[in-house]
Amino acid sequence: MTIVQARPPGQVGPAGPGAPARRSVPGRIRVISGITVASLALLFAALAAGSLSARDGLTVIGRDAGPQVVATAGLYLGLSDMDAQVADALLMGKEYAPQRQAAIAQYERRRSEANQALLKAFELSGDNPAERQTVQSVLDGLGRYERLAGQALLLDAQAGHAAGPPPQKVVEVYRQATDLMRLVLLPQAYNLTLESGTIVRSTYDEKSVMVPIVRFAVIVAGLLALGCLIWLQVFLARRFRRVFGPALLAATVVTVVALLAGVNVLGRDLRELRTAKADGFDSVLTLARARAISNSLHGDQSRFLLDKGRADTYEHTFLDKSQSVIYLEAGNLDTYQAKVAQGAKNFLGLLGTELGGSDGERALEAYTRFQDADAKLRALAASGQASQAVSARLGTVRESFDAYDQALLKLAEQHEAVFRRATDAGESALDNLWRLLPFAIGGLGLLVIAGVWPRLKEYR
Amino acid sequence: MKRLLPAVLVLTALLAGACGMGGAESIVDKDAIVIGVRSDLPSVGVRKSNGTFEGFDVDVARYIAQKLGKDYTFVPVLASDREKVLLNGKADLVLATYTISQDRKAKVLFAGPYHISYQDILVRPDEPSIRNVRDLKGRKICQVKGSNATQRVLEERKVAAEVVPVDDYAACLTALKDRRLDAITTNDVILAGLAVEDGSGLRLVNAQFNEQRTGVGMHKGDVAGCEAVNRAITTMYQDGTASKLLHKWFGKAGLNLSTIAVPQFEGCS
Structure with missing residues (x-):
């Protein structure tokens, strides 16, 4: 490096070109320092913007929508099981008096769970007016449902019929109740769950564009700040014949560290957001939907036995829902169940991509057993053995369904753990960055002043 | 050095623009949309002698387009055309007694259902x-x-x-x-x-x-558009329009409207 104009500030040159140069030196130091500070400010502004944006993404996905899916799925399951328990109780008749009491007790528990889930869903719906109105509408409908269900149970108790379909007047009241539940309340609970998925998708799409841009801006602002710091040091070195300014050197190191840490944390958060959504949330949502639909088709089995007038309708909805969970092409239920029994592979439907791994296989096996138990139940009903059909519904069918539901729940819990881990990891990385930033900003300010101030003082 | 800042901003804007352009255009980004409706089914979707369309599906289509804030035009479709007009881009939405099925979902995206029949x-x-x-x-x-x-x-x-x-x-x-x-x-x-x-x-x-779920056929991949249509359908059921339209078109025919079923959405992804 050739230092042509290098001249210690104390030694005044003879005249001419030296004088204006000497006057401009403190000014130039101020200008270069100013630019350096501005570029550092830009770096930290970009870091702050990036981490705020990433944190917002993690909060929406991890703290709002994720719990909302769990709450609304709980609402659906609670409501759906209420209706299934009523149907079971109506089927049991006087032969199964203790079981009937147990079903009614379970109905009460489910009602209380559904109420809690409704409160939670309302709380989590925040200021989304459509979601709030949906929760309100479910709350209103639930009151009407309970009245109708209570009426059906009372009429049924008075009738004192044998196990199997209750008298027509009971069926007619139950029809009103179940129509309200299945056609009005459950779809609304289901759509609330889906709405959480919508919020997560749009947030994720936004963040996956925004965070990389901000991260790029952090790199540009960081390099700019480093360039300025080096420029400042080179300028001071030339003017003051000092090779090292320890304060500015330290400032350079701090900037490099802040830059690397910031880029690293934003990159990490982007990955954690991706993991939380793709490996966690998406599967949690899909499995919640599959469990909801499965629970509802399980209820359709009782309704099929209960309401002869609508048996065809309920058999169709059972097939339709089965196909939306695991799709195998079949024109009727017999064909479908035969195909399930042969072993389903490469199927479409909600569970199409969720049943990998050994736990997935176990879920599929449990589903196969459940469909097999259903086929036997329908054979009993078709041959007119109503009491045996009811006993199958309360025995093998329920056991195989519970095993299948538990298998799905286990899968869901695994994805929930992935989801929580990713959210926590992303947030803690951000927390660490935020803890370091004030020190970096304060330290850099002091270091730049410490590096420049003594040089400026030499001009006083 | 100060000139760098605008340069960075311009670069950033370009990058953002490039990322936003991935994939086909969503109906959310269009000013005007084309909706396929039936021309041959009285009360559902039928073309009148003056060339305009009327029916339940047509009214639902109008409602959705208005909720999305889009100008709209109708094109007539028959049962066999529904998939074709979506795949060749002649229509953005199809509301034409289009029943949702797993087979159809392989080729088109379904918003809704907007009606359970x-x-x-x-x-x-x-x-x-x-x-x-x-x-x-x-x-x-x-x-x-x-x-x-x-x-x-x-x-x-x-x-x-x-x-x-x-x-x-x-x-x-x-x-x-x-x-x-x-x-x-x-x-x-x-x-x-x-x-x-x-x-x-x-x-x-x-x-x-x-049970049949009648949905809104859309271009596969337009997830944002599908979600917007679903929100419009939610509003249609919440504000009473769905019930009003069902009674208007089918009340006289003896269709059982004692319980207006709220559609359970298929999901857009």
Whole structure:
């Protein structure tokens, strides 16, 4: 490096070109320092913007929508099981008096769970007016449902019929109740769950564009700040014949560290957001939907036995829902169940991509057993053995369904753990960055002043 | 050095723009959309003599387009065109008694459903013996080209009805009144529309034996558009428009509207 104009500030040159140069030196130091500070400010502004944006993404996905899916799925399951328990109780008749009491007790528990889930869903719906109105509408409908269900149970108790379909007047009241539940309340609970998925998708799409841009801006602002710091040091070195300014050197190191840490944390958060959504949330949502639909088709089995007038309708909805969970092409239920029994592979439907791994296989096996138990139940009903059909519904069918539901729940819990881990990891990385930033900003300010101030003082 | 800042901003903006352009255009980003509706089904989607369209599907289409804030035009589609107009880009949305099925979902995206309907049975007023699908055993029903309604009776419900092939529902109607048929079975809204148009007191049995989800066909991949349509449908049910439209078009035909079913969405992804 050739230092042509290098001249210690104390030694005044003879005249001419030296004088204006000497006057401009403190000014130039101020200008270069100013630019350096501005570029550092830009770096930290970009870091702050990036981490705020990433944190917002993690909060929406991890703290709002994720719990909302769990709450609304709980609402659906609670409501759906209420209706299934009523149907079971109506089927049991006087032969199964203790079981009937147990079903009614379970109905009460489910009602209380559904109420809690409704409160939670309302709380989590925040200021989304459509979601709030949906929760309100479910709350209103639930009151009407309970009245109708209570009426059906009372009429049924008075009738004192044998196990199997209750008298027509009971069926007619139950029809009103179940129509309200299945056609009005459950779809609304289901759509609330889906709405959480919508919020997560749009947030994720936004963040996956925004965070990389901000991260790029952090790199540009960081390099700019480093360039300025080096420029400042080179300028001071030339003017003051000092090779090292320890304060500015330290400032350079701090900037490099802040830059690397910031880029690293934003990159990490982007990955954690991706993991939380793709490996966690998406599967949690899909499995919640599959469990909801499965629970509802399980209820359709009782309704099929209960309401002869609508048996065809309920058999169709059972097939339709089965196909939306695991799709195998079949024109009727017999064909479908035969195909399930042969072993389903490469199927479409909600569970199409969720049943990998050994736990997935176990879920599929449990589903196969459940469909097999259903086929036997329908054979009993078709041959007119109503009491045996009811006993199958309360025995093998329920056991195989519970095993299948538990298998799905286990899968869901695994994805929930992935989801929580990713959210926590992303947030803690951000927390660490935020803890370091004030020190970096304060330290850099002091270091730049410490590096420049003594040089400026030499001009006083 | 100060000139770098605007340069960075410009670069950033370019980057953002580039990322936003990935994939086909969503209907959310369009100013005007084209909606495919049926032209041949009274009360559901029918083209009037002056070239305009009317019916339940048409009113729902208008409502959705208005909620999305889009200008819209209608194109007529028949049952066999519905997939084609979406795949070749002639229509952005299709509301044409388009039933959601797993097979169809492989090619098109479905928003909604916007209506839950059932397969039902239409009979002459003097026909007391057909009360549900099992009563169709040994009776004559019409098979309209391209419809799978009779297959659902024969294969799914295993009811051995006698099938009479015809070209369209108008031919079914004529045959029913001439006593060459005993019943017409298909989607209940189509039957209700036929009954209202006919006006001679044909009776809807309200057997409601197969649930059918009528959805909005869209281009596959337009997830944002699908979610926006779903939100419009949610509002349509919350603000009472759905109930109003169902009563307006099908109330007179004896369709059971005692419980207006809220559609459970398919999900957009």
